[in-house]
Amino acid sequence: MSFNKEDARGVKQPHNDPLVIMLTIEGFNTKRILVDNGSSADIIYLPAFQQLKLDLGRLRHFDSPLVSFSGDRLTRQLDFLVVDCPSSYNVIIGRPTLNRWKSAISTYCLKVKFPKENDVGEVKGDQVLARKCYQAVLAAKENHTYTIEEKEEDKIETLETVELVKGEATKTTRIGMTLSPEMRAGLVQFLKENLNVFAWSYEDMPSISPKVIQHKLNVNPERKPVQQKRRVFAPERNKAITDDFNYCW
Structure with missing residues (x-):
């Protein structure tokens, strides 16, 4: 054989x-x-x-x-x-x-x-x-680790959301809720003083080389492009597609 x-x-x-x-x-x-x-x-x-x-x-x-x-x-x-x-x-x-x-x-x-x-x-x-x-x-196995054994070291810590820039809900981060009041205050102050290290949008990351990550279409350049027929969506879906397209560009 x-x-x-x-x-x-x-x-x-x-x-x-x-x-x-x-x-x-x-x-x-x-x-x-x-x-x-x-x-x-x-x-x-x-x-x-x-x-x-x-x-x-x-x-x-x-x-x-x-x-x-x-x-x-x-x-x-x-x-x-x-x-x-x-x-x-x-x-x-x-x-x-x-x-x-x-x-x-x-x-x-x-x-x-x-x-x-x-x-x-x-x-x-x-x-x-x-x-x-x-x-x-x-x-x-994963369920057994976190739900059946329930070991102290396996428990996932609860996090709280902290607003780093007042009035800007998008500029937030999360920290553990088991910190002492003194350590929590010190950590939040430290994060606020170093806002420049956070990337809140794509525009905040201009120095990243395309060699690290980039989006490209996996198409054969030797093939003739074919235009698809126009697809019609419901009004709410059309709005979502338009908003997403405008955001990307």
Whole structure:
């Protein structure tokens, strides 16, 4: 079994996406299956087990800790550990199954290959779904840090808005509300005395080189320009577009 350029066709490169596939389990097309050769067990999460409407009598107690785990038709009987904990995946295919299948994995091609009787079978990964699952994992970790643990050092300090130029609501900044009255007064005075370091508008930043940042249209100069038809908007939208255009120029 080998992988070539054709196996990577359709995969957006470069990437560091996990290998997420779909398999048929108990007659149901089951998505969000993570192929993880770092897992020492094949795992199915309890919500997926319940949605498959499997017989609870098939469960057997497993008294052992789990450490650090967070195409072609293929018919195999697998034994899963049913785990009751939150996860963005339904199933994890680990080393036991991968070794039983005598499979080869390419995370670059996002593909699993395995020998068949007279051929080589393959299962392609779903890159879009893999990214959604990964984003869900990150979101869950972020929520856990700031809402579940609620450690003192993780709490976000409340800020107050301070007007630096009297009567000009646009020239403001925000400072923490846990400062002592003396420190707050000193900080506000310091900020007011150094108003010249603030950039309140684009005109206040004339010395920035275009090499740092600039806006340009990504167009092909060799192509003939095509004028689009005039689009008509509601009066309030027309006013908003005109105001925004005038502001930019």
